[in-house]
Amino acid sequence: EVQILESGGRSLQPGGSLRLSCVASGFTFQNNAFSWVRQAPGKGLEWVSGTSGSGADTYYAESVKGRFTMSRDNSKSVLYLHMNSLRAEDTALYYCARSPGFYFDNRNPAHDHWGQGTLVSVFS
Amino acid sequence: QSVVSQPPSASGTPGQRVTMSCSGSRSNIENNFVYWYQQVPGTAPKLLIFKTNQRPSGVPDRFSGSKSGTSASLAISGLRSDDEADYYCAAWDDSLSGVVFGGGTRLTVL
Numbered sequence: 001e002v003q004i005l006e007s008g009g010r011s012l013q014p015g016g017s018l019r020l021s022c023v024a025s026g027f028t029f030q031n032n033a034f035s036w037v038r039q040a041p042g043k044g045l046e047w048v049s050g051t052s053g054s055g056a057d058t059y060y061a062e063s064v065k066g067r068f069t070m071s072r073d074n075s076k077s078v079l080y081l082h083m084n085s086l087r088a089e090d091t092a093l094y095y096c097a098r099s100p101g102f103y104f105d106n107r108n109p110a111h112d113h114w115g116q117g118t119l120v121s122v123f124s
Numbered sequence: 125q126s127v128v129s130q131p132p133s134a135s136g137t138p139g140q141r142v143t144m145s146c147s148g149s150r151s152n153i154e155n156n157f158v159y160w161y162q163q164v165p166g167t168a169p170k171l172l173i174f175k176t177n178q179r180p181s182g183v184p185d186r187f188s189g190s191k192s193g194t195s196a197s198l199a200i201s202g203l204r205s206d207d208e209a210d211y212y213c214a215a216w217d218d219s220l221s222g223v224v225f226g227g228g229t230r231l232t233v234l
Contacts, residue, residue, distance in 0.1 A: 035223070044227045045212050059222045061220075106157075109157075109214070109215070109216040112171050112174075115168065
């Protein structure tokens with residue numbers, strides 16, 4: 001059974017930094033691309049970042065480019081989202097979502113398994 | 125404001141067929157596959173349709189997807205009370221090199 005568990009979310013002030021983690025199990029981790037997708041309170045889904053199975057190719061939404069960095073450690077089946085220069089508008093529930101294939105691009109942008117999310121709250 | 129737009133709400137009665145639309149552009153919907161997600165409030169999204177019109181195993185054939193040009197549609201037939209949820213379309217955007225989600229449609233079963 002595929003299981004995905006995010007952690008690391010908390011409350012912090014604008015300008016701060018945070019690292020989210022996502023642990024996955026139940027499949028061969030390095031065979032799958034992953035994304036971070038966020039949802040602000042009462043709002044819709046927003047894709048944040050996606051990476052291939054090897055981590056060699058990573059993409060970012062314009063809203064976080066230059067501030068967020070996505071990485072993965074395939075030896076530990078863990079994904080990370082390093083978040084810097086946080087803003088109030090980054091407040092959201094952050095989901096870790098698996099893609100069904102190795103590549104994350106126009107051939108394979110689907111998300112077939114999701115975690116339950118970890119909450120990041122940025123306020124002064 | 126998302127580059128892909130969806131009507132904020134839709135409704136239907138049990139047993140009815142409802143459709144919801146998703147409007148984008150050449151760089152996303154027209155040139156790429158469309159994906160649909162169902163999200164019951166308070167829970168994680170669930171993949172409902174992939175590659176425009178394919179259903180993952182376990183998704184009933186009451187759900188169907190289609191596309192024409194820069195617009196896509198999700199149809200639900202035999203509407204049930206537990207179909208009440210938020211529905212999001214998504215696609216790869218060639219200009220942005222990333223995924224774009226529509227703003228979501230909240231479906232109410234009357």
